[in-house]
Amino acid sequence: MNPLERYAPLVDDEEAFFAACERPLPSVVRVNTIKTTPERAREALDEEGVGYEPAGWHDEILKLDGRSPGTTWPYFHGWLHGQEEVSALPALAVDPRPGEFVWDACAAPGSKTTQLAALMDDTGLLVGNDNNLGRLSALRHNAERLGVTNLAVTNQDARNFSLKPFGSDQFGGRESSELDGAAREAFDRALVDAPCSCEGTVRKNPDVLDQWTMDHVYSVAGIQKGVLRRAIQATKPGGTVVYSTCTFAPEENEAILSHALEEEDCRMVEFDSPLETVPGVTEWEGDEYHPDVTKAHRVYPHHNDTGGFFCAKLEVEA
Amino acid sequence: MSDEESGAGGESAEDPTNSGQQFDRLPATAADREVPGRATREEVVGWWEERFGIPPETFDGFTFWEKGKGKIWAFHGDTADPIRIEGLGMSFLRTRQEHWKPTTNAVQRFGREASKNVVELSGEAAKRFAAGEDQEVEWDGDWGYLVVAHELVGETEPMGVGLYLHGELRSTVPKGRQESLPVLD
Numbered sequence: 001m002n003p004l005e006r007y008a009p010l011v012d013d014e015e016a017f018f019a020a021c022e023r024p025l026p027s028v029v030r031v032n033t034i035k036t037t038p039e040r041a042r043e044a045l046d047e048e049g050v051g052y053e054p055a056g057w058h059d060e061i062l063k064l065d066g067r068s069p070g071t072t073w074p075y076f077h078g079w080l081h082g083q084e085e086v087s088a089l090p091a092l093a094v095d096p097r098p099g100e101f102v103w104d105a106c107a108a109p110g111s112k113t114t115q116l117a118a119l120m121d122d123t124g125l126l127v128g129n130d131n132n133l134g135r136l137s138a139l140r141h142n143a144e145r146l147g148v149t150n151l152a153v154t155n156q157d158a159r160n161f162s163l164k165p166f167g168s169d170q171f172g173g174r175e176s177s178e179l180d181g182a183a184r185e186a187f188d189r190a191l192v193d194a195p196c197s198c199e200g201t202v203r204k205n206p207d208v209l210d211q212w213t214m215d216h217v218y219s220v221a222g223i224q225k226g227v228l229r230r231a232i233q234a235t236k237p238g239g240t241v242v243y244s245t246c247t248f249a250p251e252e253n254e255a256i257l258s259h260a261l262e263e264e265d266c267r268m269v270e271f272d273s274p275l276e277t278v279p280g281v282t283e284w285e286g287d288e289y290h291p292d293v294t295k296a297h298r299v300y301p302h303h304n305d306t307g308g309f310f311c312a313k314l315e316v317e318a
Numbered sequence: 319m320s321d322e323e324s325g326a327g328g329e330s331a332e333d334p335t336n337s338g339q340q341f342d343r344l345p346a347t348a349a350d351r352e353v354p355g356r357a358t359r360e361e362v363v364g365w366w367e368e369r370f371g372i373p374p375e376t377f378d379g380f381t382f383w384e385k386g387k388g389k390i391w392a393f394h395g396d397t398a399d400p401i402r403i404e405g406l407g408m409s410f411l412r413t414r415q416e417h418w419k420p421t422t423n424a425v426q427r428f429g430r431e432a433s434k435n436v437v438e439l440s441g442e443a444a445k446r447f448a449a450g451e452d453q454e455v456e457w458d459g460d461w462g463y464l465v466v467a468h469e470l471v472g473e474t475e476p477m478g479v480g481l482y483l484h485g486e487l488r489s490t491v492p493k494g495r496q497e498s499l500p501v502l503d
Contacts, residue, residue, distance in 0.1 A: 035426075035427070040471050043471040044470055044471050047470070047471060047502060048500055048502070070497065071497060071498065071499060071500075072499070073448075073470060073499055073500070073502065074470075075497075076448055076477070076495070076497050076499060077426060077470065077475055077477070078423075078426060122394055123379070123394060123395065124395060125395050125397060128405075133404075136404055136405075139405075140404070140405050141494065143405075143408075144408050144409060144421075144423040145423060145495065147408070147423065147426060147427035148408070149380070149392055149393060149394035149407045149408045149427070150393070150394045150395055150407070151405065151406075151407065152393075152397065152401075152403055152405065152406050152407075153403060153404040153405030153406070154403045154404060155403075155404050165398065165401050165402055165403050166397060166398050166401070167397070167398030183398050184397075
């Protein structure tokens with residue numbers, strides 16, 4: 001059975017949903033504003049005769065006609081980065097400011113990390129963490145190609161991430177006056193783009209459904225809970241934590257948020273999505289979730305002709 | 319690797335040395351130098367100015383770090399020193415050899431500010447450089463590492479680092495960055 005069929009009760013138009021999941025995705029790039037502007041990137045593509053269409057909802061996202069972005073001059077210069085359209089959403093929800101201290105807990109291979117760096121004007125301190133050393137080399141390669149210089153790359157298990165390398169014993173464990181000038185206590189913002197069952201990427205990689213099992217869903221859900229809780233603990237009161245996945249499974253989305261809302265001092269906050277979305281669900285296969293998970297955004301492939309996605313924003317409470 | 323593991327061996331405090339496990343801040347000047355052979359911030363900024371005419375203020379707000387012998391990283395900000403992590407800012411410059419060598423990524427990021435030792439290629443020559451090929455180039459300036467640039471949408475854009483010797487410009491674009499690109503008019 002196609003695992004996507006379990007989501008038929010959640011979508012408004014089953015037929016359109018399944019049809020969209022079978023269509024391949026266009027080649028999409030994000031303009032890297034650390035090195036250039038959207039205008040110059042478009043001119044450079046014009047100069048080479050590469051056809052493209054602006055995504056419309058965001059100035060920095062372009063859909064290319066057919067061609068792989070890697071074989072263009074603006075790509076060679078690090079002006080462009082291949083990134084699925086919908087995956088530009090979480091960094092916009094994090095909304096980091098220049099100079100802030102920001103954590104990307106599951107950062108590799110770095111599309112969202114480098115987007116966060118650009119939103120920070122490549123200033124402050126962005127920590128890109130991943131537990132997989134091999135994937136970290138992809139993160140470093142991408143970040144350096146795009147000219148990112150505000151990134152610290154760490155290799156820790158995000159579930160018990162420590163700020164010790166950054167000069168702090170533990171979150172909130174010391175008075176700031178005791179810390180040396182360069183040490184930092186807690187993040188201003190964090191992004192948890194969690195490892196997931198990836199159903200939403202089926203248009204890019206149809207094999208994902210062959211490997212799908214309910215056991216895998218439950219096993220990643222355990223990791224997702226641990227990483228999200230750590231991100232909330234590691235973020236200062238009033239700070240922002242964004243949780244995202246590329247899956248439709250409520251077990252990996254609303255259930256994880258409900259768990260965090262019960263266990264940690266945090267609340268869901270609303271945010272505007274520039275893409276058409278539907279609210280998070282509060283009931284699924286006999287389980288009930290926290291009522292505030294409706295503030296999360298579900299993105300279905302047939303609504304914006306993108307991949308599938310889930311994105312939620314939390315505020316840490318004092 | 320966890321902190322516990324990497325710190326377990328303990329390091330001799332009496333003989334400061336370079337470590338491949340951590341980033342150490344470059345000393346400000348030679349008078350502050352503790353690790354023999356380590357480049358100073360003054361030398362690094364001075365080298366970019368002397369070699370490429372890049373104004374020193376370009377690097378205001380950056381800190382410089384060594385991890386592994388002679389591998390210098392540029393970080394746009396500040397943090398604890400030393401720091402045992404996998405990456406900090408951008409891999410930027412190789413020192414501790416007779417001729418210092420900037421990285422392709424550093425030249426792409428900072429090379430627009432360069433006003434000397436910049437060789438501009440066009441058409442087929444730019445394409446060959448990006449593909450990693452060596453070629454004969456007419457150049458009556460200094461030998462050694464050059465910023466190699468081309469014109470892209472009306473401005474000079476640095477492509478990477480070339481090594482100019484005996485009439486030949488060698489492309490040092492790393493394999494993973496080499497690309498077969500169209501010839502621009």
